[in-house]
Amino acid sequence: MYWLPYLILVINLVIIWQMPKNLTKQEIYISWCVIALINLSTDVVxxxxxxxxxxAGPGVQLPVHLIELTLGASFGIIFLNFTPEKIRPFLLYAGAWIVISMIFEIAFVKVHFLNYFTWKPWYSPPYYFGALLYLRWHLWFLRKPESYHDKT
Known part of the structure; x- marks a missing residue:
């Protein structure tokens, strides 16, 4: 029925499996969980x-729930794995990811997996940019030396 998100998820998982890893297993695990939680929370709200x-239609649906917990997180892991450290390359990289995200969003609308009510497509790029900035901060936070973490 809604095959496109599942096909993209499989492709993303193959990419994650095959890509040279710039993230540790712990960074992948923590980031996956954080991204999945934010994605699910955002969609609920x-x-x-x-x-x-x-x-994919009204109400809570298990297959859609599965996509909410996996597809965005898989994109996030790929994004984080190749995120440049310097700001200018990061901004160009983030810009490319926003374009890619918009292409996928439009494709999801075309196959009726995503149905807008009052959401406008031009709302998405600022949202994506904020999400990508958050991911950059998230990775920085995970990697900063222990001496900088608050001791509680």
């Missing part, structure tokens, strides 16, 4: 509470 869009 934007879709169910504010009714801005819906994924």
């Amino acid at each position: 934007f879709s169910f509470y504010f009714k801005l869009y819906e994924l």
Whole structure:
């Protein structure tokens, strides 16, 4: 029925499996969980509470829930794995990822996996940019020396 997100997930998982790893296993694990939680929380708020869009029809659906917990996280791991450290290359890299994200978003609309209600496509690039900035900060936070972490 909604085959495109699942096909992309399989491709992403193959990419993750084959890519040269610039992330540790712990960074992948923690980042996957954080991204999945943020993705699921965002979709619950934007879709169910504010009714801005819906994924694959109304209501909670197990296959959609699976995609919410995996697809965004798989993209996030690939993004983080190759994230440049310097700011200018990062901004160019993030810009490319925003374009790629918009292409996937439009494809999901075309196959009726994503249905807009009051959401407008031009809302997405700033959202994606904020998410990518957060991921950059997240990786920095995971990697900063222990002496910089707050001792509680």
